[in-house]
Amino acid sequence: MRELPSRASTGATVRPTVGGMKATNLATLYDLPNLDWSSVESALDAGIPQAPGSGGPNRHTCWLSTSNPDGSPHVTAIGALWTQGAFWFETGPSTRKARNLDHDPRCALSVALDGHDLVVEGTAHRVTDPATVAELARIWGEDWPCRVDDSGIALTADFSAPSAGPPPWHVYRIDARAMTALATTAPGGATRWTV
Secondary structure: OOOOHHHHHHHOOEEEOOOHEEEEEOOHOOOOOOOHHHHHHHHHHOOOOOOOOOOOOOOOOOEEEEEEOOOOOHHHHHOOOEEOOOEEEEEEEOHHHHHHHHHEEEEEEEEEOEEEEEEEEEEEEEOOHHHHHHHHHHHHHOOOOOOOOOOOOOEOOOOOOOOOOHHHHHHHHEEEEEEEEEOOOOOOEEEEEEO
């Protein structure tokens, strides 16, 4: 694990926290304490509804940022799933995001949750374990009628978001290396956790 800069060099307070993560308080300017990762995780565990037509304050869009081969950014909305302590998404191999991740797996995902805005930075890896793909199809299947295709390592369905491209849709897991949350309710706060 990489050591974080000291407060003297960044103006931020670095403290150890849960699960081997280190927390950096980004709100010391306002004399606010570190946010508690468990409150962010609770918001994620409560679900991030993204079903089309659900609209309103309880609909949350996840945005995935990848890098084009020329280094320019590419940002697109995705139907991400939070489970097993990670974000997962699916996309077809011909999409720009899939091609970008084949070239450079580094990415960032952002979402506005109830009480927090969250950015997760890490690497996205294609999942090829049939049991994991089947379990994720089961979870996604609660809101979207997808199923595992004949290959056993990709998904198919009668429909998906246009940005997912045509099936088969491969499953990706984002392995986080840093998460930054901004509290959107009083008293506020901002914290960055690194793994």
